[in-house]
Amino acid sequence: MTEKLSATNLTLIRGERCLFQELDFALNPGELLLLKGQNGSGKTSLLRAIAGMLSLESGEIFWNEAPVLQQRQEFHGALVWLAHKTGLKGDLTLVENLRFEASLRPQSDNDLAVVCERVGISRLKRLPLRSLSAGQQRRVALARLVLADVPLWLLDEPFTSLDRDGRHLVTQLVEEHLTSGGMCVMAAHQDVEINATVHRVSL
Amino acid sequence: MKATNPKQPSIFASLIAITRRDLLLALRRPGDILNPLFFFAMVCTLFPLAVGPGAEQLTLSGPGVLWVAALLATLLSLNSLFMSDHEDGSLDQLLVSPQPLPILALGKMIAHWLTTGLPLVLISPLLAMTYRMPVDVIGVLMLTLLLGTVCLSLLGSIGAALTVGLHRGTALLSLLILPLAMPVLLLGASTVSLAADSELYATGIWALGAYAVLALSLAPYATAAALRISNE
Amino acid sequence: MWKFFHHLTSPPHFYRLAATIIPWLAFPGLVLIAYGSYAGLFVAPEDYQQGDAYRIIYVHVPAAYVSIMAYVLMAVGGGCGLIWRLKLAHAVGAAAAPLGAAFTFLALATGSIWGRPMWGTWWEWGDPRLMSELIMLFLYFGYMALRAAIDETAKADKASAVLALVGVVNVVIVHYSVVWWNSLHQGPTLLKKGGPGMDADMLYPLLAMILGFTLVFGALLARRIRTEVLYRERRTRWVRELILAPGGGR
Numbered sequence: 001m002t003e004k005l006s007a008t009n010l011t012l013i014r015g016e017r018c019l020f021q022e023l024d025f026a027l028n029p030g031e032l033l034l035l036k037g038q039n040g041s042g043k044t045s046l047l048r049a050i051a052g053m054l055s056l057e058s059g060e061i062f063w064n065e066a067p068v069l070q071q072r073q074e075f076h077g078a079l080v081w082l083a084h085k086t087g088l089k090g091d092l093t094l095v096e097n098l099r100f101e102a103s104l105r106p107q108s109d110n111d112l113a114v115v116c117e118r119v120g121i122s123r124l125k126r127l128p129l130r131s132l133s134a135g136q137q138r139r140v141a142l143a144r145l146v147l148a149d150v151p152l153w154l155l156d157e158p159f160t161s162l163d164r165d166g167r168h169l170v171t172q173l174v175e176e177h178l179t180s181g182g183m184c185v186m187a188a189h190q191d192v193e194i195n196a197t198v199h200r201v202s203l
Numbered sequence: 204m205k206a207t208n209p210k211q212p213s214i215f216a217s218l219i220a221i222t223r224r225d226l227l228l229a230l231r232r233p234g235d236i237l238n239p240l241f242f243f244a245m246v247c248t249l250f251p252l253a254v255g256p257g258a259e260q261l262t263l264s265g266p267g268v269l270w271v272a273a274l275l276a277t278l279l280s281l282n283s284l285f286m287s288d289h290e291d292g293s294l295d296q297l298l299v300s301p302q303p304l305p306i307l308a309l310g311k312m313i314a315h316w317l318t319t320g321l322p323l324v325l326i327s328p329l330l331a332m333t334y335r336m337p338v339d340v341i342g343v344l345m346l347t348l349l350l351g352t353v354c355l356s357l358l359g360s361i362g363a364a365l366t367v368g369l370h371r372g373t374a375l376l377s378l379l380i381l382p383l384a385m386p387v388l389l390l391g392a393s394t395v396s397l398a399a400d401s402e403l404y405a406t407g408i409w410a411l412g413a414y415a416v417l418a419l420s421l422a423p424y425a426t427a428a429a430l431r432i433s434n435e
Numbered sequence: 436m437w438k439f440f441h442h443l444t445s446p447p448h449f450y451r452l453a454a455t456i457i458p459w460l461a462f463p464g465l466v467l468i469a470y471g472s473y474a475g476l477f478v479a480p481e482d483y484q485q486g487d488a489y490r491i492i493y494v495h496v497p498a499a500y501v502s503i504m505a506y507v508l509m510a511v512g513g514g515c516g517l518i519w520r521l522k523l524a525h526a527v528g529a530a531a532a533p534l535g536a537a538f539t540f541l542a543l544a545t546g547s548i549w550g551r552p553m554w555g556t557w558w559e560w561g562d563p564r565l566m567s568e569l570i571m572l573f574l575y576f577g578y579m580a581l582r583a584a585i586d587e588t589a590k591a592d593k594a595s596a597v598l599a600l601v602g603v604v605n606v607v608i609v610h611y612s613v614v615w616w617n618s619l620h621q622g623p624t625l626l627k628k629g630g631p632g633m634d635a636d637m638l639y640p641l642l643a644m645i646l647g648f649t650l651v652f653g654a655l656l657a658r659r660i661r662t663e664v665l666y667r668e669r670r671t672r673w674v675r676e677l678i679l680a681p682g683g684g685r
Contacts, residue, residue: 015587016670051299054435055589077208077301085292091231092224103220104300106210128231149210361601365594369584378580379598382573383605386612393616410615414608425601428517432593 003064003078003151004028005050005183010059012045019045020203023059027183029151032174032196035187037203043187044084046203047156050185051081077106079152084160086141090130094121094140097129101144108149119143119169134161139169146173153177153184217302218310225314228287235283236318239276243323246272247330258335265334266344266395272330273323273348274355274388280319281359282376284311285367285430294367298434305423308430312360312422320352336399343398343408350411351391357415357422358383364429387414444523446664447673453657460657464650471644479637488552493641495545497648498538499568505535505652506571509578510603513596523660525592526667528599529582530659534652536575543568563613570609574602588667 006026012019019042027033035043048054050061052068052075061068063075088097098112116122119139124132129140138161145153153174159167171194174184178196186192212220229235250268254260288294297307327348331341362380366372394407442448475493482489512527546565547557559565578595585591668674 053295053298053431073301073303076299077211079299081296081299083292083295085290085295087292087294087296089224089228089287089293090291091228096224096227100220100224101296103212103216104297104302105212106208106301149208361597365581365598366584371584375577375580375584378573379577382570382577382609383601385570386605386608389612389616406615410612417604421601421604425597429594429597432590432597435587435590435593 002029003183005033005061005063005152005185006065007050007061008059010046010049010061011057012042012049012054013057014042014045018057021057023201025199025201027185027199029181029183030178030196031183032178032194032198033183033185034192034198034200035185035203036189036191036200037187038189041203043189043203044156047081047083047154047185047187051079051154052076078150079154080105080145080148080150081154081156082141082145082158083156086137088129088137088140088144091128093128094125094132094143097140098144098147102147106149107147110147112147115143115146118146120165135163135166138162139166142170142173145177151182153182153186155184155186157187157189159188211301214302214306217300218306218313221297221307221310222314222317225311226317229314229318235280236322239280239319240322240326242279243272243276244326244330246275247333251333261334262336262399265331265336266340266399267392269327269331269334269344270348270351270388270392270395273327273352274384276323277319277352277355277359278377278380278384280315281356281363281380282373284315284360284363286372289367289434294430294434298431304427304430308360308364308426309423312356312426315360316353316356320349320356323352324348340395340399343404344395346408347391347394347411350408350415351387353415354387354411354418355384357418358387360426361422361429364426364433367430367433387411390414444521446523446526446668446671447677449523450661450664450677453661457654457657460650461654464647464654467643467647468651471640471647474636474640475644479640480634482637485553488549491545491549493644495542495549496641497645498545499542499564500645501648501652502535502539502542502568502571504649505531505538505656506575506599506606507603508656509535510596510599513592513599516592517596522667523664525596526660526663527656528596529592530656530663532575532579532582534655534659536572536579538648538652539568539572539575543572561613561617563610563617566613567606567610571602571606574598574605578602 004027006024008024010023011021023046025033035046037043045054049056050068052061052072063071063078068075089100092100094116095112113122116125119142121136121139121143124136124140129137132140138158142158145155155170155174158170158174162170171192174186175195178184178194192198247268250264250272251261254264285294288297298304300307324345327345328341331344336344359380362376362383365379366376369375390407390411394404394411397404397407443452471493475490479490481487509528509531512524512531515521516524516528543565546568550559550562550565551557578598581598582591582595585594665674
């Protein structure tokens with residue numbers, strides 16, 4: 001069975017505001033779903049809703065044609081989420097952080113050292129993450145994406161805090177992931193040049 | 204439905220990993236372990252200053268004071284149980300991990316107990332001696348504190364999970380947890396008092412044990428539910 | 436059956452239904468309380484041990500009964516809200532908490548007043564019922580404080596529901612742990628309340644008071660739920676139509 005992420009009729013109300021309503025999308029392997037919008041337009045909320053962390057006013061999100069809420073663990077085993085906050089512990093080293101991640105989620109056969117080299121953090125392995133710059137910490141979070149053996153990437157503003165090389169690296173990584181049959185949902189406030197099938201949702 | 208990925212780490216591995224991670228974090232910031240201990244010692248010191256150093260008074264009030272102090276020290280440490288995870292976003296990562304959330308919550312509770320409950324139990328004899336508690340009673344005190352702090356870590360994590368991310372979290376946490384902790388305090392302190400009066404105290408130990416088992420079986424689920432709700 | 440149930444729990448329908456049933460709860464309730472108060476104070480005989488002091492049970496027992504019922508209702512409401520995502524069930528919990536706290540306070544106050552002649556003290560730490568009521572009052576406060584601390588209604592609903600459910604287990608444990616504790620300290624002899632051993636002239640006013648309190652509580656609760664529902668549904672069309680209709684808000 002090929003993997004598929006889809007949603008029908010999503011409506012989300014936060015407090016007094018309706019962030020989006022009657023939103024539909026479908027995402028197949030090799031495709032990117034780009035969520036575009038201003039700050040506060042509900043991109044992050046939609047990502048959180050896809051990850052099953054927000055209850056929706058109406059609508060349902062499906063993974064492989066079955067509602068996500070009925071198979072939360074399987075679904076979470078198929079995704080990795082790069083959030084606005086990296087979710088890495090500042091008091092642990094890069095390797096300790098990534099090892100912990102490895103004990104939660106299926107890991108690809110990529111070698112840790114090779115991946116660190118690739119995202120440009122191999123010199124920083126022994127330092128506590130706290131002492132790294134924001135951009136370097138984002139790169140560690142990118143390493144976590146590459147190391148996970150999951151089809152679905154959820155990326156919330158992945159270009160934040162990164163320099164030009166870093167932004168290029170993100171594009172490259174996403175393209176590679178899509179080419180190898182993965183899929184990706186990305187929230188971004190500017191348009192993104194990616195060489196793949198892109199579905200755009202404006203919020 | 205698709206079978207889970209064969210590469211998926213086992214539940215047990217994730218339990219060990221999160222416990223290990225939290226222990227490591229606590230070791231990197233020893234203040235988090237030491238502060239509740241100092242607080243415990245401080246409260247136990249304040250009491251004789253307030254009511255007088257009479258031997259009889261100390262023996263009578265010792266079990267109660269030690270227990271209240273242990274309860275408050277645990278409460279003090281609970282506030283930070285999920286706070287740093289919430290702030291740096293790793294709590295969100297735990298919520299979207301493919302491991303059962305109650306197990307991850309249990310791992311955090313185990314680490315919390317090992318870094319606050321257990322040290323309290325270990326230094327309690329020292330303070331108990333200043334209250335002129337006989338050696339065999341100190342044994343009972345340690346046993347009740349051992350079971351009691353387990354209960355408090357478990358119960359407390361429910362409250363900590365409910366209040367994580369709230370501005371007025373600290374005061375609210377006490378308000379939520381103290382009523383829940385009352386039976387533990389009552390059972391623990393009375394059992395030690397009974398032992399001090401050389402009466403039969405086994406019932407108290409069994410009751411505390413039963414409470415710990417009940418809390419162990421329910422608290423991880425309640426905490427997991429509370430964490431999902433708090434992080435919506 | 437399910438359709439009927441679903442209809443009943445839809446907010447606009449409940450809002451109208453509640454308006455109809457409130458008088459049917461309030462008036463019989465007040466009549467029963469009036470009868471119970473009169474009969475309890477003037478008709479029921481003196482107790483051979485406690486004299487006239489026992490007559491406070493005509494307020495104390497019903498208040499205690501209602502305070503427990505309100506708590507259970509809050510927890511059941513929370514449970515139903517969590518499991519079936521019934522919005523109305525959460526509104527029940529939110530509406531019941533302050534009422535329950537008020538009745539708990541009444542039960543504690545009357546219990547304390549009763550304790551003065553019976554135990555010779557305003558407060559007896561060793562009494563399991565008094566202690567359970569006190570802890571329940573704290574749980575009510577915790578419940579309301581948690582609700583107040585969370586801005587988003589939906590989140591506050593779910594969080595407080597979890598707390599209410601945990602609290603129910605706790606109240607039972609508190610009760611039995613104090614019973615055990617009390618048996619060690621041999622505190623004041625427990626007063627046996629109610630029970631079939633009571634004289635009919637004493638019992639009937641008590642039953643009338645319990646039923647009366649329950650009905651009045653039901654009326655107050657229904658009124659509070661109506662307000663709660665109106666507030667929560669303030670953005671919906673039916674509320675707008677209701678307010679804009681001639682004689683709006685009825």
